[in-house]
Amino acid sequence: xxxxxxxxxxxxxxxxxxxxxxxxxxxxxxxxxxxxxxxxxxxxxxxxxxxxxxxxxxxxxxxxxxxxxxxxxxxxxxxxxxxxxxxxxxxxxxxxxxxxxxxxxxxxxxxxxxxxxxxxxxxxxxxxxxxxxxxxxxxxxxxxxxxxxxxxxxxxxxxxxxxxxxxxxxxxxxxxxxxxxxxxxxxxxxxxxxxxxxxxxxxxxxxxxxxxxxxxxxxxxxxxxxxxxxxxxxxxxxxxxxx
Numbered sequence: 574x575x576x577x578x579x580x581x582x583x584x585x586x587x588x589x590x591x592x593x594x595x596x597x598x599x600x601x602x603x604x605x606x607x608x609x610x611x612x613x614x615x616x617x618x619x620x621x622x623x624x625x626x627x628x629x630x631x632x633x634x635x636x637x638x639x640x641x642x643x644x645x646x647x648x649x650x651x652x653x654x655x656x657x658x659x660x661x662x663x664x665x666x667x668x669x670x671x672x673x674x675x676x677x678x679x680x681x682x683x684x685x686x687x688x689x690x691x692x693x694x695x696x697x698x699x700x701x702x703x704x705x706x707x708x709x710x711x712x713x714x715x716x717x718x719x720x721x722x723x724x725x726x727x728x729x730x731x732x733x734x735x736x737x738x739x740x741x742x743x744x745x746x747x748x749x750x751x752x753x754x755x756x757x758x759x760x761x762x763x764x765x766x767x768x769x770x771x772x773x774x775x776x777x778x779x780x781x782x783x784x785x786x787x788x789x790x791x792x793x794x795x796x797x798x799x800x801x802x803x804x805x806x807x808x809x810x811x812x813x814x815x816x
Contacts, residue, residue, distance in 0.1 A: 589704020602668035614669035644797030651790025
């Protein structure tokens with residue numbers, strides 16, 4: 574019982590620390606790096622999840638899974654308007670890669686806590702929030718950023734913070750529950766549909782323009798998703814041989 578409690582505490586702490594680091598690294602990258610480059614590099618967490626699934630967890634991914642992954646990634650970059658000819662790399666971009674690594678590791682640690690230790694999804698979310706809050710509070714004190722919160726109040730931006738908190742809560746609700754019932758690499762892939770949803774919201778509610786590039790990107794993402802959805806049919810011969 575003691576070893577179980579210790580193992581659970583270590584995993585919950587690790588989840589919180591990784592949650593803090595993934596945001597910290599991404600923010601550092603965006604402060605010093607290029608927006609387009611950062612957007613592209615942060616999406617490499619999908620490829621990292623695929624590689625970890627195959628190399629570390631020894632699970633089989635079909636050729637169609639890799640093709641679907643790459644197609645979806647290409648579509649997302651089109652939707653986001655990332656221009657490869659304008660990408661500029663510098664050493665600060667390593668922060669984006671570090672953030673992607675933390676996102677990937679965090680997903681697998683959460684999955685392990687759910688499957689092996691049977692930790693409730695909401696408990697993981699509560700402890701994650703608590704650890705991240707404590708770490709960001711401590712880092713804000715250490716860097717002198719905490720007094721700047723008054724500037725947010727002066728600009729009446731508290732409603733933005735509240736909306737962000739609500740969005741974060743919904744992320745925990747859906748993301749953690751999907752990790753409990755699906756493989757990490759699958760959950761990561763379907764998170765790539767979020768830029769498509771954001772694009773539709775921007776066009777319908779914010780008056781953004783649906784360009785030809787965005788429309789093409791949406792079509793490419795959906796095509797890649799279809800390949801993943803049809804993986805069993807596309808690989809039925811391999812599935813039958815494995816059985």
